[in-house]
C-alpha cells in the first residue's frame with residue numbers, strides 16, 4: 222500500500238482547537254511505530270456542526286476521534302455505545318469507530334491513574350484523596366479514583382454548586398464516600414490525605430505564575446501531590462509541594478498516558494511513551 226493512501230485517519234474536534242497539542246504526541250507515536258499511513262487531524266468544529274462532524278467520522282471511515290472543549294458532553298447524543306466509566310463521568314473525550322458504530326470512552330481520568338501507578342508507584346485502593354476543581358478534568362479524575370477503590374474523596378471547588386454536584390455524583394455512582402469543601406484562601410489540606418490533586422485550570426500557559434490560593438504549609442511529605450496542567454509541566458503549585466517534601470506528578474504524564482490509551486483503542490498497538498513525551502517537551506519548549 223502506497224504511503225499516499227491514508228485509510229487510517231484519527232483526530233480531534235474542538236472549538237477553538239488550534240492550540241491543542243495532541244497531534245504532536247500522537248503523530249510522534251505513529252512515526253516511532255513506523256505507522257506511516259496514519260494521520261491525526263486537528264479540526265475546528267463549532268457546536269452547531271458537531272452532529273454532522275460525528276456522522277463524517279463513519280462516512281470517511283475514520284478510525285476514531287478525540288473531543289475537546291466544548292464537545293465532551295454534547296457528543297454523548299451522537300454515540301452508539303459508551304464505556305461504564307464515561308457514563309458515570311458524563312463525558313467522552315475519545316471515540317472509536319467500530320465497523321460503523323461509535324463507541325465513547327473517557328481517557329482523562331484513566332491517564333491520570335496510569336501516571337499515578339506507573340510514575341508515582343501509588344495504588345489508589347483504600348486511599349484518601351483531595352481534588353481541587355470540579356470541571357471536566359476533576360470529574361474524570363474523581364470518578365476513576367473512586368472506581369479504582371479510593372476510600373474517600375474531598376472535592377474542593379470555587380463554585381459550590383459544581384463541587385457539591387460532583388461529590389453527590391461520586392457517592393451515587395461509586396462505592397467511595399465523598400464530601401465537598403469550598404476553595405477559599407487559606408484552604409488547608411486535611412493531614413490524613415494520601416493523594417492531593419490540582420485539577421483546576423490555574424497555572425496553565427500563558428498564566429504560568431498563578432497557583433491556587435491555599436495554605437501550602439498543610440502539604441505533608443506523606444502526600445502524593447499531582448497537577449493536571451501539562452504546559453508548563455513544572456507549575457508553581459508543584460514547586461510549593463516539593464518545598465514541603467512531597468513527591469509530585471505533573472500533568473504531562475497524565476496527558477501522555479491518556480494519549481496512549483486512545484492510541485491503543487484506535488490502533489490495537491502500544492504507543493511509545495518516550496517518543497510522545499519528547500515531542501511534547503519540544504512543543505512546550507521544556508528540557509528533557
Ligand SMILES: NC(=O)c1ccc[n+]([C@@H]2O[C@H](COP(=O)([O-])OP(=O)(O)OC[C@H]3O[C@@H](n4cnc5c(N)ncnc54)[C@H](OP(=O)(O)O)[C@@H]3O)[C@@H](O)[C@H]2O)c1
Nearest residue numbers: 354355356357358359379380383421422425449472475476
Ligand atoms: N493533563 C491532561 O491530560 C489534562 C486533561 C484534561 C484537562 N487538563 C487540564 O485541566 C485543566 C482543567 O480543565 P477542565 O476541562 O476541567 O476545565 P473546566 O471544565 O473549565 O473546569 C475548570 C475548573 O477550574 C476551576 N477554576 C478555573 N479558574 C479558577 C480560579 N481562578 N480560581 C479557582 N478555581 C478556578 C473551575 O472552578 P469553578 O467551577 O468555580 O468555575 C473548575 O473547577 C485545564 O488546564 C486543562 O489543560 C489536563
